[in-house]
Structure formats: C-alpha cells, structure tokens
Amino acid sequence: MSRQFRGAVIGCGFFSQNHLHAWLDLERAEIVAVCDKDLAKAETAATLMPGTVRAYDDAAAMMQVEKLDFVDIATTTPSHRPLVEMAARHGVSAICQKPFADTLEDAQAMVAACDTTGVKLMVHENFRWQKPFREMARIVASGALGRLNYARFSFRHGYDNYKNQPYLAEIERFTIMDVGLHLFDLARHFLGDVDSLFCRTQRLNPIVRGEDSFHASLRHSSGAVSICETSFWTRWHPHPFPQTFALLEGDLATLELRQDFKLFLHRDGSIEEIAATPAIPEWGGAPWHGIQESVIAIQSHWLDCLRDDATPAPSGADNLKTLTLALAAYDSAERDTAVRIIEGGWK
Numbered sequence: 001m002s003r004q005f006r007g008a009v010i011g012c013g014f015f016s017q018n019h020l021h022a023w024l025d026l027e028r029a030e031i032v033a034v035c036d037k038d039l040a041k042a043e044t045a046a047t048l049m050p051g052t053v054r055a056y057d058d059a060a061a062m063m064q065v066e067k068l069d070f071v072d073i074a075t076t077t078p079s080h081r082p083l084v085e086m087a088a089r090h091g092v093s094a095i096c097q098k099p100f101a102d103t104l105e106d107a108q109a110m111v112a113a114c115d116t117t118g119v120k121l122m123v124h125e126n127f128r129w130q131k132p133f134r135e136m137a138r139i140v141a142s143g144a145l146g147r148l149n150y151a152r153f154s155f156r157h158g159y160d161n162y163k164n165q166p167y168l169a170e171i172e173r174f175t176i177m178d179v180g181l182h183l184f185d186l187a188r189h190f191l192g193d194v195d196s197l198f199c200r201t202q203r204l205n206p207i208v209r210g211e212d213s214f215h216a217s218l219r220h221s222s223g224a225v226s227i228c229e230t231s232f233w234t235r236w237h238p239h240p241f242p243q244t245f246a247l248l249e250g251d252l253a254t255l256e257l258r259q260d261f262k263l264f265l266h267r268d269g270s271i272e273e274i275a276a277t278p279a280i281p282e283w284g285g286a287p288w289h290g291i292q293e294s295v296i297a298i299q300s301h302w303l304d305c306l307r308d309d310a311t312p313a314p315s316g317a318d319n320l321k322t323l324t325l326a327l328a329a330y331d332s333a334e335r336d337t338a339v340r341i342i343e344g345g346w347k
C-alpha cells in the first residue's frame with residue numbers, strides 16, 4: 001500500500017519512541033520530518049525511520065519547509081498551544097499528547113484555532129484505545145450489560161516512574177493531570193458526560209511535589225456514577241504497572257477487567273472469560289505492550305479519520321470536557337466539596 005499521509009513528529013523524548021515505532025507499522029503514513037528542540041534527539045529519531053527523514057530543532061522552521069498533512073505533537077504541555085496554533089496557521093492537522101493543556105483557556109484557544117482553519121485536532125488519549133477497553137466498548141455496544149449504573153477505573157501501583165519521566169516528581173499537579181485525565185476520559189467514554197464530581201488527593205511519596213494519589217466520585221448526566229482513582233505509592237505483587245483495572249455494572253451484567261488483561265463477564269449466574277490480551281508489537285515488550293498496542297490503534301484511527309474526513313476520538317473539542325473534570329477535581333479537593341460541572345467550566 002502506498003503511503004498516503006505525510007507527517008512530522010514534534011518532541012522526540014521518552015514516550016515519542018512509541019509514536020515513532022507505531023508510525024513505522026502503519027503503512028498509510030510517511031514520517032518525513034522529526035523535530036526536537038534538542039537536535040541530537042531529533043537526529044536519533046530520524047535514524048529510526050526509513051528513507052530521508054529531516055531532523056529539525058525548531059518547529060517553525062520545519063513548518064516553513066515541509067509539506068505536511070499532519071503533525072504528531074509528543075512534547076510536554078507548555079509547548080502544546082504554540083505548536084497546535086502553528087500547525088493550524090499552516091493548514092496542517094494535529095495530534096496533541098495529553099495533558100492537552102494546563103488551563104481551559106489554552107485548550108479552548110487550540111480548538112478555536114483548528115476550527116478557524118478547518119484542520120483536524122485529536123488529543124492522544126490512548127487508554128480508551130487499549131485492547132481491553134476496545135473490547136469492553138464492543139460488549140457494551142452489544143447491549144449485553146443493559147443500562148450502565150456504575151463504573152470504577154483504577155490505576156494503582158508503586159512503580160518507579162521517575163526514572164523515565166523525572167518531570168513527574170517536579171510538577172505541582174501530578175497524578176490527576178498525568179493519569180487521572182485518562183481515567184476521566186474512560187469514564188466519559190463509557191458513561192457519558194458528568195454533572196458533578198468530588199475528589200480527594202494525597203501526597204505519599206516524599207520525593208514528589210504534587211499529589212501522587214487521588215480518588216474522585218463522578219455523577220454522570222445519565223444517572224450512573226463512577227469512581228476514578230490512582231496511586232503511585234501502592235505495594236502490590238505481582239506489579240500491575242502500567243495496567244488499568246475496571247468494573248462496569250449494568251442492569252443485566254457486570255464486566256470486570258482484572259490483572260493481566262483478564263476480562264470477565266458476570267451474567268445469568270455464571271462468569272465467562274473474554275480474550276482481551278494485546279499483541280506485543282515487534283518493537284515492543286512486556287509490560288509496556290498494552291500501551292504500545294494502543295498507540296498503534298489510536299494512530300491508525302487518526303489515519304482513518306484523515307481518509308474519511310471524520311472527527312477523531314477524542315477530538316480537541318471533546319477533550320475540553322475531560323480537561324474540565326481534571327481541573328475541577330483539583331478545585332474540589334482544595335475546597336473539600338463537590339463541584340457542579342457546567343457548560344465551559346464548573347462551580
């Protein structure tokens with residue numbers, strides 16, 4: 001198959017290695033340029049890709065020269081708004097890593113910039129694209145669970161994340177913005193929009209600056225309720241990192257995602273195991289394969305959207321609602337009170 005869409009990856013750090021390898025697996029995309037403000041990282045990334053891939057240390061210079069269909073932004077949050085706005089000005093569609101932004105104002109500005117020039121914008125929310133969650137969505141859509149009443153999404157571990165992502169120990173707003181966003185996206189994906197939220201946080205590991213544990217209780221507009229929770233300070237053996245566990249309860253059945261991607265459907269007085277183990281990419285390996293496979297899945301979805309002129313999932317506009325939940329969660333925890341989610345914010 002010929003490569004149909006020309007792209008560039010901006011940000012060649014830790015997580016971008018998954019993006020770069022996944023693009024290599026997707027024959028419809030051709031990465032023609034890579035960019036990192038640290039040129040050595042861009043040059044190393046360029047050597048991964050076949051053919052002549054140009055390496056840049058300045059995204060503005062790259063956008064002047066390259067003819068692109070999309071950019072894949074895998075930088076940390078402060079650079080997202082200038083990079084997305086730059087792509088929009090050049091008429092280039094953009095994928096933006098999470099957290100989309102630190103403020104709703106920045107996120108709204110990116111959505112508006114892309115709307116104005118008619119380019120697509122997707123936030124790289126890969127958790128809903130993990131194999132077990134794709135499978136759970138398929139089962140929910142089949143009607144097997146009936147009306148959904150309750151869900152729990154849990155990401156608790158004691159893995160030393162600070163080796164690969166040292167910035168996590170430094171940031172003031174840590175686990176809600178790092179993993180909580182993914183869980184809120186899952187809660188909205190399965191149960192729909194949220195109208196109220198209560199959150200509590202903890203700072204447990206003395207080396208971190210922000211909260212490394214939180215739990216939030218969400219009430220959805222449908223009447224369903226959900227719990228989202230993370231901890232980076234949990235003793236557990238064998239280690240589940242980087243897996244998410246989940247429970248979905250409906251009128252007719254309950255669906256449970258346990259350790260090692262084991263999915264169970266409790267229905268009519270019996271329990272059925274359903275296969276949901278992700279494949280290990282050739283370039284990947286356990287325990288990262290659940291994440292790695294989801295990066296291939298979300299990037300493949302993005303190419304489908306470019307081909308079909310469809311709205312990506314989640315779009316920037318959709319992700320405004322997820323970001324609102326994360327920001328509202330901090331406010332709820334600080335004020336020790338439930339907050340109501342309203343159009344464009346919370347109170």
Ligand SMILES: NC(=O)c1ccc[n+]([C@@H]2O[C@H](COP(=O)([O-])OP(=O)(O)OC[C@H]3O[C@@H](n4cnc5c(N)ncnc54)[C@H](O)[C@@H]3O)[C@@H](O)[C@H]2O)c1
Nearest residue numbers: 011012013014015016036037074075076077079097098099
């Ligand atoms: N979706 C997931 O599962 C997942 C997992 C890990 C990290 N992430 C997210 O990915 C993002 C990157 O994380 P990371 O761990 O790879 O960080 P990192 O610091 O290792 O890499 C970021 C890279 O971006 C470069 N950069 C920053 N601003 C730039 C700019 N304006 N132009 C060009 N290059 C620029 C930096 O030099 C750095 O090399 C974060 O937002 C993080 O939250 C997502």
